Amino acid sequence: MRNSKKWFPIFVGPILFAFIVVVIIPMIVGIYFSFTDWNGISNTPKFLGMDNYIEAFSEQGFKDAFKFTALFAIVSVFTINIMGFSLALLVTKKMKISNLLRGVFFMPNLIGGIILGFVWQFIFTKGFESIGSILGVEFFDGWLASTATGFWGLVILMSWQMSGYMMIIYIAAIQGIPDSLIEASQIDGANSFQKLRHIILPLVAPAFTVGIFLSLSNAFKLFDQNLALTGGGPANSTQMLALNIYKTAFTLNNLGLAQAKAVLFLLLVAVITVTQLYFSKKKEVEM
Numbered sequence: 001m002r003n004s005k006k007w008f009p010i011f012v013g014p015i016l017f018a019f020i021v022v023v024i025i026p027m028i029v030g031i032y033f034s035f036t037d038w039n040g041i042s043n044t045p046k047f048l049g050m051d052n053y054i055e056a057f058s059e060q061g062f063k064d065a066f067k068f069t070a071l072f073a074i075v076s077v078f079t080i081n082i083m084g085f086s087l088a089l090l091v092t093k094k095m096k097i098s099n100l101l102r103g104v105f106f107m108p109n110l111i112g113g114i115i116l117g118f119v120w121q122f123i124f125t126k127g128f129e130s131i132g133s134i135l136g137v138e139f140f141d142g143w144l145a146s147t148a149t150g151f152w153g154l155v156i157l158m159s160w161q162m163s164g165y166m167m168i169i170y171i172a173a174i175q176g177i178p179d180s181l182i183e184a185s186q187i188d189g190a191n192s193f194q195k196l197r198h199i200i201l202p203l204v205a206p207a208f209t210v211g212i213f214l215s216l217s218n219a220f221k222l223f224d225q226n227l228a229l230t231g232g233g234p235a236n237s238t239q240m241l242a243l244n245i246y247k248t249a250f251t252l253n254n255l256g257l258a259q260a261k262a263v264l265f266l267l268l269v270a271v272i273t274v275t276q277l278y279f280s281k282k283k284e285v286e287m
Contacts, residue, residue: 117228
């Protein structure tokens with residue numbers, strides 16, 4: 001223990017220093033700029049008090065972006081975790097191609113969000129249009145041209161990208177269940193659904209806590225996929241909070257207002273994720 005205490009600052013020090021320089025100090029400076037009319041160029045921004053926060057709360061575009069982001073996050077959390085858990089159940093079965101399937105399902109998570117956005121944009125516009133013309137179905141025409149299809153396009157993209165990552169978390173949880181419990185349930189005559197409901201789901205609850213936390217926070221913070229797939233269109237109806245803040249800063253050149261929105265965004269995500277962790281932890285079962 002004495003030796004570990006001596007080495008602890010050496011290993012933790014550089015990481016702590018980088019965290020303070022890259023995260024803590026910029027956050028404090030950003031909070032200060034949120035009370036000013038800073039445009040990113042001026043060295044002497046004017047102090048405005050709470051004006052930026054009042055404007056952010058009263059801006060209809062910011063409210064619409066919040067509503068769209070909240071709805072997207074709720075739907076995405078369900079689809080991502082259900083798909084991830086289903087994939088984990090599939091690849092933990094004793095099949096010869098289980099390892100291959102794990103790699104295939106995880107692969108989309110390795111692709112950058114901008115690239116994924118453009119790939120799925122091509123699929124939704126060109127691919128779906130071709131399918132619609134071949135089958136004579138109008139449903140596939142004009143994807144990403146409306147708010148509804150743009151919303152579901154983002155949900156499909158996000159679910160396809162993150163379900164493989166969630167799968168890895170659920171695989172670890174499922175494989176951590178003692179074989180004796182599964183064998184005892186089989187001896188007692190439990191079928192597959194009963195084992196899933198009464199053994200697997202309760203014991204995988206800690207993994208669901210982590211999975212919901214990650215998918216919820218990532219859904220709220222989604223930016224690059226939104227920028228590449230829809231760009232917030234049509235008429236900013238699919239614009240999410242991160243993209244709204246980005247456009248406020250670099251399109252309208254109002255970095256003070258954008259920083260105020262970012263502070264509100266930080267508080268919003270923190271409150272939602274901490275609340276989710278609190279209620280999810282209460283439902284966990286210890287082995």
